[in-house]
Amino acid sequence: MNPESTIYNCCVIELNKIHNRSGNITTVEENLNIPFNIERVYYLYDVPSGVERGGHAHKELQQLIVAASGCFDVVLDDGKNKKVIELNRPNYGLLVVPGIWRELINFSSGAICLVLASQKYKVTDYIREHNDFLKFKKI
Protein backbone atom coordinates (compact mmCIF):
# COMPACT_ATOMS: atom_id res chain seq x y z
CA MET A 1 0.00 0.00 0.00
CA ASN A 2 1.40 3.36 -0.92
CA PRO A 3 -1.16 6.14 -0.51
CA GLU A 4 1.62 8.72 -0.11
CA SER A 5 3.27 8.24 -3.49
CA THR A 6 3.28 11.16 -5.92
CA ILE A 7 3.79 11.53 -9.63
CA TYR A 8 7.27 12.84 -8.81
CA ASN A 9 8.20 9.32 -7.63
CA CYS A 10 7.60 8.11 -11.19
CA CYS A 11 10.45 8.60 -13.63
CA VAL A 12 11.62 7.80 -17.11
CA ILE A 13 14.56 5.41 -17.05
CA GLU A 14 17.01 5.32 -19.92
CA LEU A 15 17.73 1.68 -20.72
CA ASN A 16 20.82 0.47 -22.50
CA LYS A 17 21.00 0.20 -26.27
CA ILE A 18 23.36 -2.25 -27.88
CA HIS A 19 23.72 -0.92 -31.36
CA ASN A 20 25.30 -2.33 -34.47
CA ARG A 21 24.72 -2.28 -38.22
CA SER A 22 22.03 -4.95 -37.92
CA GLY A 23 19.91 -3.08 -35.38
CA ASN A 24 19.51 -2.51 -31.66
CA ILE A 25 19.01 -4.61 -28.56
CA THR A 26 17.77 -3.24 -25.23
CA THR A 27 17.88 -5.35 -22.09
CA VAL A 28 16.00 -4.99 -18.82
CA GLU A 29 17.30 -6.83 -15.79
CA GLU A 30 15.43 -6.98 -12.51
CA ASN A 31 17.05 -5.09 -9.66
CA LEU A 32 19.75 -3.83 -12.02
CA ASN A 33 18.18 -1.19 -14.24
CA ILE A 34 14.71 -1.47 -12.66
CA PRO A 35 14.12 -1.55 -8.91
CA PHE A 36 11.85 -4.61 -8.69
CA ASN A 37 11.59 -8.31 -9.51
CA ILE A 38 9.76 -9.00 -12.75
CA GLU A 39 6.87 -11.39 -12.05
CA ARG A 40 4.83 -10.70 -15.14
CA VAL A 41 5.20 -9.29 -18.64
CA TYR A 42 2.29 -8.22 -20.80
CA TYR A 43 1.85 -6.07 -23.86
CA LEU A 44 -0.93 -4.08 -25.44
CA TYR A 45 -1.15 -4.06 -29.21
CA ASP A 46 -3.73 -3.51 -31.97
CA VAL A 47 -5.11 -0.63 -29.90
CA PRO A 48 -7.67 1.14 -32.10
CA SER A 49 -7.10 4.81 -32.83
CA GLY A 50 -8.64 7.09 -30.18
CA VAL A 51 -8.99 4.35 -27.55
CA GLU A 52 -7.83 5.00 -23.98
CA ARG A 53 -6.39 2.23 -21.85
CA GLY A 54 -5.54 2.10 -18.17
CA GLY A 55 -7.90 4.26 -16.15
CA HIS A 56 -6.97 2.65 -12.86
CA ALA A 57 -4.39 2.60 -10.07
CA HIS A 58 -2.62 -0.21 -8.26
CA LYS A 59 -2.20 -0.52 -4.52
CA GLU A 60 1.10 -2.39 -4.63
CA LEU A 61 2.09 -3.16 -8.21
CA GLN A 62 5.15 -1.48 -9.71
CA GLN A 63 5.50 -1.32 -13.46
CA LEU A 64 7.91 -0.30 -16.14
CA ILE A 65 6.04 0.82 -19.25
CA VAL A 66 7.89 0.84 -22.57
CA ALA A 67 6.81 1.86 -26.05
CA ALA A 68 8.34 -1.21 -27.71
CA SER A 69 7.02 0.12 -31.02
CA GLY A 70 5.29 3.36 -32.01
CA CYS A 71 4.29 5.86 -29.37
CA PHE A 72 1.61 6.79 -26.83
CA ASP A 73 1.15 9.11 -23.86
CA VAL A 74 0.82 8.11 -20.23
CA VAL A 75 -1.14 10.47 -17.99
CA LEU A 76 -0.02 10.12 -14.36
CA ASP A 77 -2.25 11.40 -11.55
CA ASP A 78 -1.63 11.24 -7.79
CA GLY A 79 -4.91 12.91 -6.87
CA LYS A 80 -3.28 16.34 -6.57
CA ASN A 81 -0.97 16.64 -9.57
CA LYS A 82 -0.99 15.31 -13.09
CA LYS A 83 1.68 14.98 -15.75
CA VAL A 84 1.80 13.55 -19.22
CA ILE A 85 4.77 11.46 -20.35
CA GLU A 86 5.20 10.69 -24.02
CA LEU A 87 6.83 7.33 -24.65
CA ASN A 88 8.24 6.92 -28.14
CA ARG A 89 11.56 5.06 -27.89
CA PRO A 90 12.07 1.37 -26.99
CA ASN A 91 15.12 2.19 -24.88
CA TYR A 92 13.21 4.40 -22.42
CA GLY A 93 10.82 3.06 -19.79
CA LEU A 94 8.44 4.84 -17.44
CA LEU A 95 8.62 3.56 -13.88
CA VAL A 96 5.17 3.81 -12.29
CA VAL A 97 5.16 3.35 -8.52
CA PRO A 98 2.12 2.04 -6.60
CA GLY A 99 -0.73 4.42 -5.78
CA ILE A 100 -0.73 6.35 -9.06
CA TRP A 101 -3.74 6.67 -11.36
CA ARG A 102 -2.67 6.18 -14.98
CA GLU A 103 -4.29 6.55 -18.35
CA LEU A 104 -2.71 5.56 -21.66
CA ILE A 105 -3.83 7.68 -24.60
CA ASN A 106 -2.88 8.75 -28.12
CA PHE A 107 -1.69 5.36 -29.32
CA SER A 108 -0.04 5.58 -32.71
CA SER A 109 -0.87 3.03 -35.36
CA GLY A 110 1.06 -0.18 -34.66
CA ALA A 111 2.06 0.87 -31.14
CA ILE A 112 3.13 -1.84 -28.73
CA CYS A 113 2.98 -1.04 -25.01
CA LEU A 114 5.23 -3.45 -23.17
CA VAL A 115 4.70 -3.66 -19.41
CA LEU A 116 7.05 -5.30 -16.94
CA ALA A 117 5.24 -5.82 -13.65
CA SER A 118 6.38 -6.63 -10.12
CA GLN A 119 3.48 -8.98 -9.29
CA LYS A 120 1.18 -11.52 -10.87
CA TYR A 121 -2.26 -10.34 -12.00
CA LYS A 122 -4.38 -9.73 -8.92
CA VAL A 123 -7.89 -8.25 -9.22
CA THR A 124 -7.77 -6.99 -5.62
CA ASP A 125 -4.71 -4.84 -6.38
CA TYR A 126 -6.72 -2.66 -8.78
CA ILE A 127 -8.54 0.58 -7.91
CA ARG A 128 -10.85 1.13 -10.86
CA GLU A 129 -12.98 4.07 -9.68
CA HIS A 130 -11.36 7.48 -9.43
CA ASN A 131 -13.45 8.34 -6.34
CA ASP A 132 -12.14 5.21 -4.62
CA PHE A 133 -8.64 6.27 -5.66
CA LEU A 134 -9.08 9.69 -4.00
CA LYS A 135 -10.31 7.94 -0.83
CA PHE A 136 -7.25 5.65 -0.96
CA LYS A 137 -5.04 8.76 -1.26
CA LYS A 138 -7.00 10.35 1.63
CA ILE A 139 -7.88 13.38 -0.52
Ligand code: TYD
Ligand atom coordinates in the same frame (compact mmCIF):
# COMPACT_ATOMS: atom_id res chain seq x y z
P1 TYD B 1 -7.01 -4.02 -17.90
O1 TYD B 1 -5.99 -4.02 -16.81
O2 TYD B 1 -8.34 -3.42 -17.58
O3 TYD B 1 -6.43 -3.30 -19.20
P2 TYD B 1 -5.96 -1.80 -19.44
O4 TYD B 1 -5.66 -1.19 -18.13
O5 TYD B 1 -4.78 -1.93 -20.30
O6 TYD B 1 -7.04 -1.09 -20.17
O7 TYD B 1 -7.17 -5.50 -18.42
C1 TYD B 1 -8.03 -5.83 -19.48
C2 TYD B 1 -8.48 -7.27 -19.28
O8 TYD B 1 -7.37 -8.16 -19.30
C3 TYD B 1 -9.20 -7.48 -17.96
O9 TYD B 1 -10.28 -8.36 -18.19
C4 TYD B 1 -8.18 -8.16 -17.09
C5 TYD B 1 -7.32 -8.91 -18.09
N1 TYD B 1 -5.92 -9.06 -17.65
C6 TYD B 1 -5.45 -10.29 -17.23
O10 TYD B 1 -6.20 -11.28 -17.20
N2 TYD B 1 -4.14 -10.41 -16.86
C7 TYD B 1 -3.29 -9.36 -16.89
O11 TYD B 1 -2.09 -9.52 -16.54
C8 TYD B 1 -3.79 -8.09 -17.33
C9 TYD B 1 -2.88 -6.88 -17.37
C10 TYD B 1 -5.10 -7.97 -17.69
